[in-house]
Amino acid sequence: MRRPILAGNWKMNTSLKEAVELVTGLKRELAGVTDADIVVCPPFTHLTTIRDVVAGSNIALGAQNMYIAEEGAFTGEISPKMLKDSGCTYVILGHSERRQYFNESDEFINTKAKKALEHGLTPIICVGETLDQREQGITGKIVTTQIKGCLAGLSESDMLKCVIAYEPVWAIGTGKTASNAQAQEVHALIRSLLTELFSETVAQKIRIQYGGSVKPDNIAGLMQEKDIDGALVGGASLKVSSFAGIVLFNK
Ligand code: 13P
Numbered sequence: 001m002r003r004p005i006l007a008g009n010w011k012m013n014t015s016l017k018e019a020v021e022l023v024t025g026l027k028r029e030l031a032g033v034t035d036a037d038i039v040v041c042p043p044f045t046h047l048t049t050i051r052d053v054v055a056g057s058n059i060a061l062g063a064q065n066m067y068i069a070e071e072g073a074f075t076g077e078i079s080p081k082m083l084k085d086s087g088c089t090y091v092i093l094g095h096s097e098r099r100q101y102f103n104e105s106d107e108f109i110n111t112k113a114k115k116a117l118e119h120g121l122t123p124i125i126c127v128g129e130t131l132d133q134r135e136q137g138i139t140g141k142i143v144t145t146q147i148k149g150c151l152a153g154l155s156e157s158d159m160l161k162c163v164i165a166y167e168p169v170w171a172i173g174t175g176k177t178a179s180n181a182q183a184q185e186v187h188a189l190i191r192s193l194l195t196e197l198f199s200e201t202v203a204q205k206i207r208i209q210y211g212g213s214v215k216p217d218n219i220a221g222l223m224q225e226k227d228i229d230g231a232l233v234g235g236a237s238l239k240v241s242s243f244a245g246i247v248l249f250n251k
Pocket of ligand 1 (some may be wrong): 009083095158167168172174211212214232233234235236
């Protein structure tokens, strides 16, 4: 049985005050949760403040991105070492918005994953097809290429420390969730790729989150699918009631 993992990707949202209010409310509402991992991923500028609010709670801290070098002349970038220092234990890598607006390639995401692991951060590695690709019937091909590229050269023990997020681009922020069956089909494909690339043991242990318009009223159905182990939530993670409703899907 894989332990569910529910993560909130706040993207470029919240003032510092709003962020503190949000996480304070989540701490209160979710204090009793012991059977799932809960992660919040605020913007960089809020990380250390939020670290102090969640200290000692069951909420872990994640970042939304990271650069590959430890330090140096990379104006505007944030290193894995800095994320560790700011209290992060997770980092989202290769989100479709990073791929789309900042031209991140599978190869670059792969390097980021290796660097994150070197620094003891758990990468949440994102994959997913666009609407155009789904309509062309090449979802499987696209996700296979992304998985193979992003996970290239990882050892089994490294892989066991990763989380994968399947986020169909057409379902992100659109209110159009993939159906349970559509999501399950791709999750099953990813798990079979993990068997092929690593081992059956790895494939059975890795948690694969679904992301794309997850809400309190669709999470339970998604979580009933065999290969869906959690959610990476955007819009609905910005409100205490909706993110708490998602985390408490089985209560
Ligand atoms: P929405 O939940 O807003 O569709 O965003 C999903 C997402 O991109 C999470 O990383």
